[in-house]
Amino acid sequence: MHANAPLTPEGRLRLCRRIQSGWSITATAESMNVSRQTASKWWGRFVREGTSGLRDRSSRPRRSPGRTSPDLEQRVLDLRAKRKLGPARIGGILGIPASTVRRVLVRGQVNRLRWMDRPSGRVVRRIRTTRPGELVHIDVKRLAAIPPGGGHRMLGPVLGKPHKRRGTGYTHVHSAVDAYSRLAYSEFAGPENTPNCVAFLERAVAFFAGYGIAIARILSDNGNGYRSRLWAARCAELGIRHTRTRPYRPATNGKVERYNRTLLDEWAYVRFYGSEAQRAGTLDGFLHAYNHHRYHTAIGGPPVSRVNNVSGHHT
Numbered sequence: 001m002h003a004n005a006p007l008t009p010e011g012r013l014r015l016c017r018r019i020q021s022g023w024s025i026t027a028t029a030e031s032m033n034v035s036r037q038t039a040s041k042w043w044g045r046f047v048r049e050g051t052s053g054l055r056d057r058s059s060r061p062r063r064s065p066g067r068t069s070p071d072l073e074q075r076v077l078d079l080r081a082k083r084k085l086g087p088a089r090i091g092g093i094l095g096i097p098a099s100t101v102r103r104v105l106v107r108g109q110v111n112r113l114r115w116m117d118r119p120s121g122r123v124v125r126r127i128r129t130t131r132p133g134e135l136v137h138i139d140v141k142r143l144a145a146i147p148p149g150g151g152h153r154m155l156g157p158v159l160g161k162p163h164k165r166r167g168t169g170y171t172h173v174h175s176a177v178d179a180y181s182r183l184a185y186s187e188f189a190g191p192e193n194t195p196n197c198v199a200f201l202e203r204a205v206a207f208f209a210g211y212g213i214a215i216a217r218i219l220s221d222n223g224n225g226y227r228s229r230l231w232a233a234r235c236a237e238l239g240i241r242h243t244r245t246r247p248y249r250p251a252t253n254g255k256v257e258r259y260n261r262t263l264l265d266e267w268a269y270v271r272f273y274g275s276e277a278q279r280a281g282t283l284d285g286f287l288h289a290y291n292h293h294r295y296h297t298a299i300g301g302p303p304v305s306r307v308n309n310v311s312g313h314h315t
Helices: 009-020 025-031 036-054 070-083 087-094 098-107 152-159 161-165 194-209 229-238 250-268 276-280 283-292
Strands: 136-144 170-178 184-188 217-220 241-244
Touching: 009 025, 009 036, 025 036, 070 087, 070 098, 087 098, 136 194, 136 250, 170 194, 170 250, 184 194, 184 283, 194 229, 217 250, 229 241, 250 283
Parallel strands: 136 217, 217 241
Antiparallel strands: 136 170, 170 184
């Protein structure tokens, strides 16, 4: 039913009840502000099928004799998956219009190359969630620690070379991102081993609980810390179901992978830091800005706008 339809299913029933009670079709149509043909159509369906005949129906034809053959459609989809070609080039190879190819790609849900895994050509299925806490993505990002005086990335290869020699190893940022709201929690929690991962899990659970979010499921990669018995036991104690991505399939954990890139672009390398301690001191401020003020295009606002119990939102 389109937005300007004068009759809802309930309105159609009232129309039919009036005719049933003795009103003429013409008078009923005039009283309901519809044409006589429309009133006659709904009255005829009511007579034949009862109230079930008043429901909306698809306008799709029962048969489509002019539709592209299944064999040709499969050839289009194969070219798309194997060679990542666009509609114009596929149409040129198969001798069909690009508009036809485009319709086939839309039906096959491969009309966007970004929906496909480039090496394999398989469609990356998006994970859909309906509430905060239903799924939380977890990952660890390793960063080169900034030596005293600043790193070569900001100082350049000449000025930064002496500092690069005094490199202080790596630092590890553990992050948890709620799939529905994109609310994120990050901290420096050490290398990706079992004790550090379990300790981070407990603090992440407390962080999300502060927003009224109970974590039901966690998705992580196959790091050692996430395959341990201690991790499995702690998840069970917290009532959290844990699943892992398939090996060498980081796109499955794409929400936290994308968040990691945001960390690099908007925090880790956004300005000059004179030391690792100076950069670490700005992480909490970045998190607050990310969660409460940064507009997220996928959800149409900051992550906190999708959290129910924050002041100013529904409770």
